[in-house]
Protein backbone atom coordinates (compact mmCIF):
# COMPACT_ATOMS: atom_id res chain seq x y z
CA UNK A 1 0.00 0.00 0.00
CA UNK A 2 1.27 3.50 -0.79
CA UNK A 3 0.29 5.62 2.20
CA UNK A 4 -0.55 9.30 2.53
CA UNK A 5 2.03 10.05 5.22
CA UNK A 6 5.51 8.96 6.26
CA UNK A 7 5.73 8.85 10.03
CA UNK A 8 8.95 6.93 10.56
CA UNK A 9 11.06 8.38 13.35
CA UNK A 10 14.83 7.97 12.88
CA UNK A 11 16.95 6.04 15.37
CA UNK A 12 18.39 9.38 16.58
CA UNK A 13 14.92 10.77 17.22
CA UNK A 14 13.89 7.67 19.15
CA UNK A 15 17.12 7.78 21.17
CA UNK A 16 16.59 11.47 21.96
CA UNK A 17 13.14 10.62 23.35
CA UNK A 18 14.56 7.72 25.38
CA UNK A 19 17.26 9.99 26.82
CA UNK A 20 14.60 12.37 28.15
CA UNK A 21 12.57 9.50 29.61
CA UNK A 22 15.68 8.22 31.37
CA UNK A 23 16.60 11.69 32.65
CA UNK A 24 13.27 12.17 34.42
CA UNK A 25 13.11 15.84 33.24
CA UNK A 26 9.88 15.33 31.33
CA UNK A 27 8.29 18.80 31.23
CA UNK A 28 9.60 22.32 30.53
CA UNK A 29 13.20 21.19 30.67
CA UNK A 30 16.18 22.04 28.52
CA UNK A 31 14.89 20.21 25.42
CA UNK A 32 11.82 22.45 25.39
CA UNK A 33 13.81 25.67 25.69
CA UNK A 34 16.22 24.43 23.02
CA UNK A 35 13.34 23.50 20.69
CA UNK A 36 11.79 26.95 20.97
CA UNK A 37 15.12 28.58 20.23
CA UNK A 38 15.91 26.24 17.34
CA UNK A 39 12.45 26.62 15.76
CA UNK A 40 12.64 30.41 15.99
CA UNK A 41 16.09 30.33 14.40
CA UNK A 42 14.89 27.97 11.65
CA UNK A 43 11.93 30.15 10.68
CA UNK A 44 13.56 33.50 11.38
CA UNK A 45 10.88 34.36 13.94
CA UNK A 46 11.86 36.60 16.83
CA UNK A 47 10.28 34.18 19.34
CA UNK A 48 8.69 30.73 19.31
CA UNK A 49 6.43 29.38 22.06
CA UNK A 50 5.90 25.63 22.21
CA UNK A 51 2.58 24.04 23.16
CA UNK A 52 0.84 20.69 23.32
CA UNK A 53 -0.70 20.80 19.81
CA UNK A 54 -1.44 23.00 16.84
CA UNK A 55 -4.85 23.58 18.39
CA UNK A 56 -3.17 24.75 21.61
CA UNK A 57 -0.92 27.05 19.56
CA UNK A 58 -4.05 28.73 18.12
CA UNK A 59 -5.69 28.87 21.56
CA UNK A 60 -2.67 30.66 23.00
CA UNK A 61 -2.82 33.25 20.23
CA UNK A 62 -6.53 33.99 20.73
CA UNK A 63 -6.25 33.93 24.53
CA UNK A 64 -3.99 36.99 24.35
CA UNK A 65 -6.49 39.34 22.69
CA UNK A 66 -9.91 37.94 21.75
CA UNK A 67 -12.93 39.25 23.66
CA UNK A 68 -16.48 37.84 23.84
CA UNK A 69 -18.46 38.73 20.73
CA UNK A 70 -15.43 39.49 18.59
CA UNK A 71 -15.69 38.23 15.03
CA UNK A 72 -12.82 36.51 13.27
CA UNK A 73 -12.87 35.95 9.50
CA UNK A 74 -11.86 32.32 8.89
CA UNK A 75 -11.62 30.51 5.55
CA UNK A 76 -14.20 27.71 5.52
CA UNK A 77 -11.69 25.48 3.71
CA UNK A 78 -9.41 24.36 6.54
CA UNK A 79 -9.20 21.97 9.49
CA UNK A 80 -11.75 22.65 12.21
CA UNK A 81 -9.19 23.90 14.75
CA UNK A 82 -8.72 27.16 12.82
CA UNK A 83 -12.31 28.04 13.75
CA UNK A 84 -13.11 26.04 16.91
CA UNK A 85 -10.36 27.87 18.80
CA UNK A 86 -12.03 31.19 17.97
CA UNK A 87 -15.31 29.89 19.39
CA UNK A 88 -13.64 28.45 22.50
CA UNK A 89 -12.07 31.84 23.20
CA UNK A 90 -15.50 33.51 23.08
CA UNK A 91 -15.37 34.77 19.52
CA UNK A 92 -17.48 34.10 16.45
CA UNK A 93 -15.84 32.53 13.40
CA UNK A 94 -17.26 34.18 10.28
CA UNK A 95 -16.71 31.87 7.34
CA UNK A 96 -15.15 33.12 4.13
CA UNK A 97 -14.99 31.48 0.71
CA UNK A 98 -11.66 30.62 -0.90
CA UNK A 99 -10.01 31.08 -4.27
CA UNK A 100 -10.99 28.17 -6.59
CA UNK A 101 -7.41 27.56 -7.74
CA UNK A 102 -5.19 28.24 -4.72
CA UNK A 103 -7.84 27.12 -2.17
CA UNK A 104 -6.69 30.06 0.01
CA UNK A 105 -8.80 32.78 1.62
CA UNK A 106 -10.55 35.05 -0.90
CA UNK A 107 -9.99 38.64 0.20
CA UNK A 108 -12.73 40.03 -2.05
CA UNK A 109 -15.17 37.80 -0.24
CA UNK A 110 -13.63 38.72 3.12
CA UNK A 111 -14.31 42.38 2.36
CA UNK A 112 -18.06 41.62 2.34
CA UNK A 113 -17.82 40.10 5.85
CA UNK A 114 -16.41 43.12 7.67
CA UNK A 115 -18.61 44.48 10.47
CA UNK A 116 -17.91 46.73 13.41
CA UNK A 117 -17.24 43.57 15.45
CA UNK A 118 -14.56 42.15 13.16
CA UNK A 119 -11.43 41.87 15.25
CA UNK A 120 -9.14 39.53 13.35
CA UNK A 121 -8.56 37.45 10.24
CA UNK A 122 -7.18 33.88 10.32
CA UNK A 123 -5.53 33.08 6.98
CA UNK A 124 -4.35 29.49 6.52
CA UNK A 125 -1.20 28.60 4.56
CA UNK A 126 -3.10 25.56 3.35
CA UNK A 127 -1.36 22.35 2.23
CA UNK A 128 2.00 24.16 2.46
CA UNK A 129 1.06 26.92 0.00
CA UNK A 130 1.58 30.47 1.31
CA UNK A 131 -1.17 33.06 1.33
CA UNK A 132 -0.53 36.38 -0.38
CA UNK A 133 0.99 37.85 2.76
CA UNK A 134 1.32 41.44 1.49
CA UNK A 135 -2.32 41.58 0.39
CA UNK A 136 -3.54 40.17 3.69
CA UNK A 137 -1.39 42.55 5.72
CA UNK A 138 -2.79 45.48 3.70
CA UNK A 139 -6.35 44.19 4.23
CA UNK A 140 -5.76 43.85 7.98
CA UNK A 141 -4.22 47.32 8.21
CA UNK A 142 -7.16 48.83 6.29
CA UNK A 143 -9.70 47.29 8.69
CA UNK A 144 -7.56 47.46 11.84
CA UNK A 145 -7.50 43.67 12.35
CA UNK A 146 -5.12 41.31 14.11
CA UNK A 147 -3.84 38.43 11.97
CA UNK A 148 -3.53 34.85 13.25
CA UNK A 149 -1.69 32.90 10.55
CA UNK A 150 -2.42 29.16 10.66
CA UNK A 151 0.75 27.50 9.38
CA UNK A 152 -0.01 24.04 10.79
CA UNK A 153 0.60 22.61 7.32
CA UNK A 154 3.37 25.00 6.26
CA UNK A 155 6.64 23.95 7.88
CA UNK A 156 9.33 25.27 5.56
CA UNK A 157 7.02 27.29 3.29
CA UNK A 158 8.51 30.56 2.09
CA UNK A 159 7.02 33.65 0.46
CA UNK A 160 9.19 36.24 -1.28
CA UNK A 161 12.24 34.52 0.20
CA UNK A 162 10.99 34.60 3.81
CA UNK A 163 9.82 31.67 5.89
CA UNK A 164 6.14 32.22 6.69
CA UNK A 165 6.97 31.70 10.38
CA UNK A 166 8.91 34.94 10.44
CA UNK A 167 5.95 37.07 9.38
CA UNK A 168 3.51 38.39 11.94
CA UNK A 169 2.35 38.50 15.54
CA UNK A 170 1.01 34.94 15.55
CA UNK A 171 2.03 32.07 13.26
CA UNK A 172 0.88 28.69 14.53
CA UNK A 173 2.27 25.23 13.71
CA UNK A 174 1.30 21.62 14.38
CA UNK A 175 3.62 18.63 14.86
CA UNK A 176 0.86 16.02 14.54
CA UNK A 177 2.04 12.79 12.83
CA UNK A 178 0.48 13.60 9.43
CA UNK A 179 2.38 16.90 9.30
CA UNK A 180 5.63 17.61 7.44
CA UNK A 181 7.33 17.83 10.83
CA UNK A 182 5.99 15.43 13.44
CA UNK A 183 6.77 14.66 17.06
CA UNK A 184 3.53 12.99 18.22
CA UNK A 185 1.36 15.80 19.53
CA UNK A 186 2.85 19.28 19.61
CA UNK A 187 2.53 22.87 18.48
CA UNK A 188 4.42 26.13 18.20
CA UNK A 189 3.36 29.77 17.97
CA UNK A 190 5.94 32.03 16.37
CA UNK A 191 5.68 35.72 17.14
CA UNK A 192 7.44 38.97 16.38
CA UNK A 193 6.57 40.31 19.84
CA UNK A 194 8.47 39.68 23.06
CA UNK A 195 5.42 40.70 25.12
CA UNK A 196 3.12 38.30 23.31
CA UNK A 197 5.66 35.50 23.70
CA UNK A 198 5.75 36.14 27.45
CA UNK A 199 1.95 36.26 27.63
CA UNK A 200 1.60 32.96 25.75
CA UNK A 201 4.28 31.27 27.91
CA UNK A 202 2.33 32.36 30.97
CA UNK A 203 -1.04 31.21 29.59
CA UNK A 204 0.22 27.77 28.58
CA UNK A 205 1.12 27.10 32.24
CA UNK A 206 -1.88 28.34 34.25
CA UNK A 207 -0.68 31.94 34.34
CA UNK A 208 1.68 30.93 37.11
CA UNK A 209 4.41 33.46 37.97
CA UNK A 210 5.92 31.22 40.66
CA UNK A 211 4.69 27.99 42.15
CA UNK A 212 0.99 28.34 43.09
CA UNK A 213 0.94 32.11 42.43
CA UNK A 214 -1.36 32.80 39.45
CA UNK A 215 -1.44 36.27 37.89
CA UNK A 216 -3.27 35.38 34.70
CA UNK A 217 -5.91 32.98 33.42
CA UNK A 218 -4.28 30.03 31.69
CA UNK A 219 -4.49 26.33 31.00
CA UNK A 220 -2.06 23.44 30.81
CA UNK A 221 -1.04 23.59 27.15
CA UNK A 222 2.59 22.53 27.60
CA UNK A 223 4.67 20.40 25.25
CA UNK A 224 6.52 17.53 26.91
CA UNK A 225 10.31 17.36 26.69
CA UNK A 226 10.03 13.92 25.10
CA UNK A 227 8.37 15.50 22.08
CA UNK A 228 10.64 18.55 22.17
CA UNK A 229 13.67 16.23 22.02
CA UNK A 230 12.25 14.51 18.92
CA UNK A 231 11.64 17.96 17.45
CA UNK A 232 15.19 19.12 18.13
CA UNK A 233 16.52 16.08 16.32
CA UNK A 234 14.04 16.22 13.45
CA UNK A 235 14.63 19.91 12.74
CA UNK A 236 18.06 18.90 11.45
CA UNK A 237 16.43 16.89 8.65
CA UNK A 238 13.49 19.20 7.94
CA UNK A 239 15.25 20.72 4.91
CA UNK A 240 15.82 17.22 3.49
CA UNK A 241 12.19 16.25 4.10
CA UNK A 242 10.94 19.33 2.28
CA UNK A 243 13.46 18.97 -0.56
CA UNK A 244 12.23 15.40 -1.13
CA UNK A 245 8.62 16.58 -1.15
CA UNK A 246 9.46 19.28 -3.70
CA UNK A 247 11.21 16.75 -5.93
CA UNK A 248 8.22 14.40 -5.67
CA UNK A 249 5.76 17.20 -6.46
CA UNK A 250 7.77 18.02 -9.59
CA UNK A 251 7.52 14.36 -10.72
CA UNK A 252 3.76 14.38 -10.13
CA UNK A 253 3.46 17.69 -12.02
CA UNK A 254 5.34 16.28 -14.99
CA UNK A 255 3.08 13.23 -15.16
CA UNK A 256 -0.28 14.78 -14.37
CA UNK A 257 -0.67 18.41 -15.30
CA UNK A 258 -1.41 17.80 -18.99
CA UNK A 259 -4.37 15.56 -18.22
CA UNK A 260 -7.69 17.10 -19.21
CA UNK A 261 -9.98 17.94 -16.30
CA UNK A 262 -7.21 17.72 -13.71
CA UNK A 263 -5.84 20.83 -11.97
CA UNK A 264 -3.32 21.06 -9.18
CA UNK A 265 -3.45 23.68 -6.39
CA UNK A 266 -2.12 26.95 -7.86
CA UNK A 267 1.05 28.02 -6.08
CA UNK A 268 0.99 31.64 -4.88
CA UNK A 269 3.38 33.96 -6.75
CA UNK A 270 6.67 34.20 -4.86
CA UNK A 271 5.92 31.10 -2.75
CA UNK A 272 8.12 28.07 -2.39
CA UNK A 273 5.46 25.50 -1.61
CA UNK A 274 6.44 22.88 0.99
CA UNK A 275 3.98 20.23 -0.31
CA UNK A 276 2.45 19.10 2.94
CA UNK A 277 -0.32 17.92 0.60
CA UNK A 278 -0.42 17.66 -3.18
CA UNK A 279 -4.06 18.43 -3.95
CA UNK A 280 -5.77 18.23 -7.31
CA UNK A 281 -9.31 18.90 -8.46
CA UNK A 282 -11.15 16.66 -10.90
CA UNK A 283 -13.67 17.97 -13.42
CA UNK A 284 -15.61 14.74 -13.98
CA UNK A 285 -16.83 15.65 -17.51
CA UNK A 286 -13.40 16.53 -18.83
CA UNK A 287 -11.48 13.86 -16.91
CA UNK A 288 -13.98 11.13 -17.70
CA UNK A 289 -14.47 10.03 -14.10
CA UNK A 290 -15.64 11.60 -10.85
CA UNK A 291 -13.28 12.40 -7.98
CA UNK A 292 -14.90 9.66 -5.89
CA UNK A 293 -14.52 7.07 -8.66
CA UNK A 294 -10.86 8.02 -9.09
CA UNK A 295 -10.31 7.72 -5.34
CA UNK A 296 -11.89 4.26 -5.34
CA UNK A 297 -9.88 3.12 -8.36
CA UNK A 298 -6.61 4.31 -6.82
CA UNK A 299 -7.52 2.60 -3.55
CA UNK A 300 -8.05 -0.67 -5.42
CA UNK A 301 -4.61 -0.19 -6.97
CA UNK A 302 -3.10 0.10 -3.48
CA UNK A 303 -2.73 3.89 -3.43
CA UNK A 304 -4.15 5.81 -0.49
CA UNK A 305 -5.58 9.26 -1.20
CA UNK A 306 -7.26 11.86 1.01
CA UNK A 307 -10.16 14.28 0.84
CA UNK A 308 -9.20 17.51 2.54
CA UNK A 309 -11.98 18.22 3.21
CA UNK A 310 -15.28 16.40 2.66
CA UNK A 311 -17.17 19.58 3.60
CA UNK A 312 -16.45 23.17 4.42
CA UNK A 313 -16.60 24.41 8.00
CA UNK A 314 -19.70 26.48 7.14
CA UNK A 315 -21.50 23.11 6.69
CA UNK A 316 -20.28 21.49 9.94
CA UNK A 317 -23.23 21.00 12.30
CA UNK A 318 -21.21 22.26 15.26
CA UNK A 319 -21.01 25.70 13.63
CA UNK A 320 -24.33 25.64 11.77
CA UNK A 321 -26.12 25.08 15.11
CA UNK A 322 -24.30 27.97 16.77
CA UNK A 323 -23.79 30.52 14.03
CA UNK A 324 -26.08 29.52 11.12
CA UNK A 325 -24.82 28.90 7.62
CA UNK A 326 -24.44 30.48 4.24
CA UNK A 327 -23.62 29.24 0.75
CA UNK A 328 -19.93 29.37 -0.08
CA UNK A 329 -19.90 28.17 -3.71
CA UNK A 330 -16.18 27.52 -4.07
CA UNK A 331 -15.98 25.51 -0.85
CA UNK A 332 -19.09 23.56 -1.77
CA UNK A 333 -17.59 22.71 -5.17
CA UNK A 334 -14.23 21.70 -3.66
CA UNK A 335 -16.03 19.25 -1.38
CA UNK A 336 -17.02 17.30 -4.52
CA UNK A 337 -13.84 17.69 -6.56
CA UNK A 338 -10.69 17.87 -4.41
CA UNK A 339 -8.31 14.95 -3.92
CA UNK A 340 -4.94 14.71 -2.16
CA UNK A 341 -2.48 12.21 -3.55
CA UNK A 342 0.70 11.01 -1.82
CA UNK A 343 3.74 13.31 -2.08
CA UNK A 344 5.65 12.56 1.14
CA UNK A 345 9.39 12.04 1.53
CA UNK A 346 9.08 8.27 1.96
CA UNK A 347 7.91 7.63 -1.63
CA UNK A 348 10.25 5.77 -3.98
CA UNK A 349 10.47 6.55 -7.69
CA UNK A 350 8.59 3.33 -8.30
CA UNK A 351 5.80 4.57 -5.97
CA UNK A 352 5.66 7.84 -7.90
CA UNK A 353 5.42 5.97 -11.22
CA UNK A 354 2.62 3.82 -9.83
CA UNK A 355 0.71 6.92 -8.71
CA UNK A 356 1.16 8.76 -12.01
CA UNK A 357 0.25 5.70 -14.10
CA UNK A 358 -2.82 5.06 -11.99
CA UNK A 359 -4.16 8.60 -12.46
CA UNK A 360 -3.28 8.58 -16.17
CA UNK A 361 -4.93 5.23 -16.81
CA UNK A 362 -8.13 6.35 -15.10
CA UNK A 363 -8.38 9.50 -17.19
CA UNK A 364 -10.51 8.11 -19.99
CA UNK A 365 -10.45 11.43 -21.81
CA UNK A 366 -6.67 11.07 -22.18
CA UNK A 367 -6.82 7.69 -23.96
Ligand SMILES: Cc1ncc(COP(=O)(O)O)c(C=O)c1O
Pocket residue numbers: 053054055056078079081082124150152153173174175176185186187
Ligand atom coordinates in the same frame (compact mmCIF):
# COMPACT_ATOMS: atom_id res chain seq x y z
C1 LIG B 1 -4.82 23.89 9.24
C2 LIG B 1 -4.71 23.24 10.59
N1 LIG B 1 -4.85 23.99 11.69
C3 LIG B 1 -4.73 23.47 12.92
C4 LIG B 1 -4.50 22.13 13.11
C5 LIG B 1 -4.48 21.58 14.49
O1 LIG B 1 -3.28 20.94 14.83
P1 LIG B 1 -3.26 19.76 15.92
O2 LIG B 1 -3.88 18.56 15.32
O3 LIG B 1 -1.80 19.59 16.21
O4 LIG B 1 -3.99 20.26 17.09
C6 LIG B 1 -4.34 21.29 11.99
C7 LIG B 1 -4.10 19.85 12.15
O5 LIG B 1 -4.56 19.04 11.39
C8 LIG B 1 -4.45 21.87 10.70
O6 LIG B 1 -4.32 21.12 9.59
